[in-house]
Amino acid sequence: MRPAAIGWLDVPRGWLDSFGEVGRFGARVAGLVYSGRVGRYFGESVRQAGILILGSAIVIWAFVFILGLQCGVIGAYFNRSIGAPSLAGLFSAYCDLREGVPYAFGYILSAKVGTGIVAELGAMRISDEIDALEVMGIEPVAFLAATRLLGAWIAIPFLYLVGIGVAYFASYLAVVDQVGDVSSGGYLLIFWTYQDFVDVLFSLAKAMVMTTVIVLVGCYYGYTASGGPVGVGTATAKSMVVNIIMVHIIGMLGTFMFYGANPRAPIGG
């Protein structure tokens, strides 16, 4: 992607192009997982889940922690400005659980896991390892892409739920210890009042859809990389464009679906 080689409409056009291609590839991979044909490589799936936990968990939680701090600070000062500092828990509960953590999770997952998959599979494609797999009679899409998707489905719910806890802790630190307008008990009362178990499930649903899309996009761009070492870098950069847009669209659609008709707040009758 040299500066001269790109026009004003190349990015939207490329996004639309890849939308169909990734959709077809993703349907194939998801079909392999759902039909159970990935079960032949279940060990590899568990290994991928392990790599995900060992390699990415700390980074993901650190990023979510920073976002939790940010939510707390913004919320504490906003509630001070409207004259209700004791209601900082309302902003934190919404910002952490409903919106902030899914987006932060999507960002860092596409950065760490998505581009990681592209770099890994792309290098395999360039050095003809994927063709070698095919020659050996191992189905490459099932062995490389479907196992990664299944591995992500195994590991990500736990990583995400712990991430929510990390963000809660960070918001508590920011609101109660850093800004200090509200007491610990007052903050937690409002904080826990404005969320319930269903909200956690909605939040988890958003994160799982994002995870699926990010892993599939990563697998697609890695699997179809071409053009030598340069091609792998370009494919990695391209996957980020698609992922960033998809994360936001999924977040918005999720909010519309889950909260569009019903704000789910314990206010009024």
Added chain:
Amino acid sequence: MAAQALARAAFPLRSFFEQTGSMMILTARTIAAAVRPPYPYGEELVGQFLFVLKLSWFPMTISTFALCLGAPGLQAAGVLSLFGNLDRLGGFFVVTAVRFIGPIVTAAVVAGVAGTAITADLGARKIREELDALQVLGVDPIKNLVVPRFIALMVITGLLDIFAVVFGMSAGIAAELLYHQPLGGFFATLFANALVTDLAASVAMCSMFGAIIAVVCCYKGMTASGGPAGVGRAVNQAVVIAFMGVFSFLYVFTTVLLATNPELQAIR
């Protein structure tokens, strides 16, 4: 044996400090090269500026609109409609769209879209030994490649933040229209709560994001190594480090800004 185990455990920490130090040195050398007289990078600067703009405008538009329509738009409007004061959404949008969402979307899009492209570009040149060739020819890669990217990203990230704020506000308007509200109240509270301090701080913060992203991505691109996997891995590390750096900076900057500017906490 014990010393070996200690060295192995301390390796990630050591490499963290080494890389941070190298990036700081790169920053200092970039700034020094930018102000020292011969300025050969004008054409490259314009090229990079347009390159980043062409890459970022579309993800920027979609992302800001979607995020602002979902998070502060629909969620806050839902709660406010229970109280019957949907006109207050304008004041809320100053807090969220200008202070929070504008900068984070700008950072995510510039780091994810433009930063990765820069790392891929520089990494490819490093792998093909073009950077070494430039040095042999007597062309300083920092002056001719890093400085234009550094300046271009600083300027354009600040400008894209205004773009983000505009699209965030239009998402707020869309949310009001979804709830069948007249827009007068939205604009009234918006202008009552909007301060120049907020917008100026937002733009300044985003310029610093641009600087961080440029240094991280150029550093990772120029130190890429290890064949085909190397460039991909460099892009991966660059975008993770850029995200962490930018968001840490965002938190520190927001805290300092809000704590030192009491006029942002007044009731209006």
